[in-house]
Structure formats: C-alpha cells, structure tokens
Amino acid sequence: MKRILDCRASDFRRMDREALKGAMLAAEGRTVIAETVVTSQPLLPELTNAELAKAFGADMILLNVFDVFQPQVRGIEARDLFAPEVGGGEQKPEARNPIAELKRLTGLPIGINLEPVDDSAEAVESLNQLPEGRRATARSLAEAKRLGCDFVCLTGNPKTGVTHERIQQAITLAKREFGGLILAGKMHGAGTRGSVLDREAAIGFAEAGADVVLLPAPGTVPGVREEDLAQIIAEVKARGALALAAIGTSQEGADEATVREIALSAKRAGADVFHIGDAGFAGMAVPENIQALSIAIRGRRHTYVRMAASPLR
Known part of the structure; x- marks a missing residue:
C-alpha cells in the first residue's frame, strides 16, 4: 500500500475507496485536504483555487458550495485581466464536467461537500432553502458518483441547520448511493445549538460506516x-475510521504561527488527516497557510514534492 505522500496522479486515477483510505492511513498523520468555494472568483483569475491549493501542498481538494x-x-x-473575452463562446467539452477537469489539472482526488440539512432543527440563523444539488439526498449522491467525485464530505456550512442525527442518516445513504470515500462530521455548529465535539455522535458516525470522521481541531x-x-x-479509530481535524472557523486566514500551532496540537491528539478551510482569501485558505500546515505535519521534503509533482506523472 502506497502512502499518500508517495502517490502521484497516475496512482490516484487507479484508486478506489479502500485504496485511498489505505494511502491516507499509511501516511501516519501526513495528509492535507484543502477546501475551496467553487462559486467565488478565484484568488488568481488565471486558474482555479484548486490548482493553487495543490501548488502550496494540498493532497486532496474539497469543493464547497458545489x-x-x-x-x-x-x-x-481562465480570465485574462488585460485581455478579457467579449461575449461567451461554446463551453469546452471537458468543462462540462468540472470534477473530471479538476482531476486533470491537479492530478489529485477531488471531493465535494453535501449537506444533511435537518429542516426541523432550531437553527440559530437559517439560510434560504438549499438546492437539492447541495444536499445529501439519494439523487445528489448518485450524481456525485456519476460525476466522478472521489469522496464526499457530509457536513454543514454556517447557518444551514445540519445536525448530527441527519449526518448519521446520510452516511447510510451515501454507502448505498455513492460508494466512494465518506467523510462525515461537523467543524462548527452549522447554525444549530449544542456541542460540536460530541463523543456519541463521532462514535455513531464511525459505526454507521464513515471512512473518516471529521472533528474540529x-x-x-x-x-x-x-x-x-x-x-x-x-474511540473513532478503534472502530476502523480515520480521524480528520478541521480548521473550519476562518483561522485559515490567520497567521502561519497560529496554523502551525493548531496543526501540531491536532497531530498530538492523533489526527490522521488535516483539513484547512476556505475562508481565507477569495474562497480558499491563505496559500502560505496551506504550506505552513503541510510543513508542520510532514516537513519540507514531502511538502515540496507535492507542490512540484506534475499531474502528468
């Protein structure tokens, strides 16, 4: 089993759910997932935020609001700021499935957030109704599979009213309809009251079949x-799941020292996977913070290899 540290684009293309999970486990706490908002104007308009996150050390890309x-x-x-196109042209065939195109451009596994919204939850502040394409439903999970997503993350954005109970139900649904790697948990309250770090909920996610249980760092x-x-x-690991520590409360836009401190604390706690959120600049973490997180948990060598590795390898 290859460690994710040693995997290149050709390896990722051949991986199924078990192989990807095994590669993450074999890396012994040295996997970085970077989250980006797909609806934001990219930080650099000449390329996607996913490409930029890969260039600063991310191993996997999680798309938000997809x-x-x-x-x-x-x-x-891509936009050329000095020679913008006038009018629209025919969409490129590869752009009709942006998941496939991001895999081609980055050479990395690509996943999406799907939100198990509890319509009966007493939300602190509710958003308007989410479209089904962003919710964790049977149809959306099947479509995520059709698009070629390598993983789904069953979690909640701020103010959406996602609950632990709905996340657990969505895990069972995802196992049936999706079949790829399943991440599940809450990195913040998501608009509902109650503890985010919930022992019983985390155990429940692992027992329901989540491959990776998401917890706040x-x-x-x-x-x-x-x-x-x-x-x-x-307790999560004893039940066969990996543990992910998330930086999902806008500290992805803090200074590098703060990110390093959070990362090392999470690694001491036993995290297998490290997530860095999308609330830095323009729908992604401050790029240097992705690099700082990566260097803190695995050093410059593996960070630079991931930064430099071509998607043609």
Whole structure:
C-alpha cells in the first residue's frame, strides 16, 4: 500500500475507496485536504483555487458550495485581466464536467461537500432553502458518483441547520448511493445549538460506516481541547475510521504561527488527516497557510514534492 505522500496522479486515477483510505492511513498523520468555494472568483483569475491549493501542498481538494445538478467551478475558464473575452463562446467539452477537469489539472482526488440539512432543527440563523444539488439526498449522491467525485464530505456550512442525527442518516445513504470515500462530521455548529465535539455522535458516525470522521481541531471551536479530542479520536479509530481535524472557523486566514500551532496540537491528539478551510482569501485558505500546515505535519521534503509533482506523472 502506497502512502499518500508517495502517490502521484497516475496512482490516484487507479484508486478506489479502500485504496485511498489505505494511502491516507499509511501516511501516519501526513495528509492535507484543502477546501475551496467553487462559486467565488478565484484568488488568481488565471486558474482555479484548486490548482493553487495543490501548488502550496494540498493532497486532496474539497469543493464547497458545489451543486451536482448545476456543476461549475470558477476559474476553469481562465480570465485574462488585460485581455478579457467579449461575449461567451461554446463551453469546452471537458468543462462540462468540472470534477473530471479538476482531476486533470491537479492530478489529485477531488471531493465535494453535501449537506444533511435537518429542516426541523432550531437553527440559530437559517439560510434560504438549499438546492437539492447541495444536499445529501439519494439523487445528489448518485450524481456525485456519476460525476466522478472521489469522496464526499457530509457536513454543514454556517447557518444551514445540519445536525448530527441527519449526518448519521446520510452516511447510510451515501454507502448505498455513492460508494466512494465518506467523510462525515461537523467543524462548527452549522447554525444549530449544542456541542460540536460530541463523543456519541463521532462514535455513531464511525459505526454507521464513515471512512473518516471529521472533528474540529483544538483551538478552532470554543472549548475544544487537545486532551478531549484525543479521547474521541481513540474511540473513532478503534472502530476502523480515520480521524480528520478541521480548521473550519476562518483561522485559515490567520497567521502561519497560529496554523502551525493548531496543526501540531491536532497531530498530538492523533489526527490522521488535516483539513484547512476556505475562508481565507477569495474562497480558499491563505496559500502560505496551506504550506505552513503541510510543513508542520510532514516537513519540507514531502511538502515540496507535492507542490512540484506534475499531474502528468
């Protein structure tokens, strides 16, 4: 089993769910997932945020606010600021499936967020109804499979009313309809009251079949301490799941020292996978913070290899 550290685009193209999970496990706490908002104007309009995140050390790309029934990713059609095109042209064939195109451009596994919204939840502040293409439904999960997503993340954006109960139900649905790698959990309240770091919920996600249980990293949500996280991670791993520590409360836009401190704390707690969110600049983390996270958990060598590795390898 290759470590994800040693995997290149040709390896990722051959991987199924079990192989990808095994590669993440074999890396021993050295996997980086970077999240980007597909509807934002990219930080650099000449390319997608996914490409930029890969260039700064991400191993996997998680797309946020992606609608499977209206799939689009800003930046696939690059903009030249000094010679903007007038009018529209025919869409390139590869751009009709942006998941396939991002895989070609980055050479990395690509996944999406799907949100298990609880319409009965007492949300702190509710958003308007989410379209089905962003919700974790049987149809959207089947469409994610058809588009070629390598993984789905069952979680909630701010104010959406996603609950632990709905996440657990969505895991069962995803196992039936999607079949790829399943990440599940909450990195913040997602508009509902109650504890984000919930031991029973995390165990429930693992027992329901989540491959990776998502938990907030220490210092990202009030009251999440390293020792508490370590205890929950141990129980999640005992049930065969990997543990992901998420930076999902806009600290992806903090200074590099803060990101390094959070990363090392999460690694001491036992995290297998490290997520960095999309609320830095223009729908992605500050690029240097992706690099700082990567260097903190695995050093310059593996970081530079990932940054430099061509998607043609």
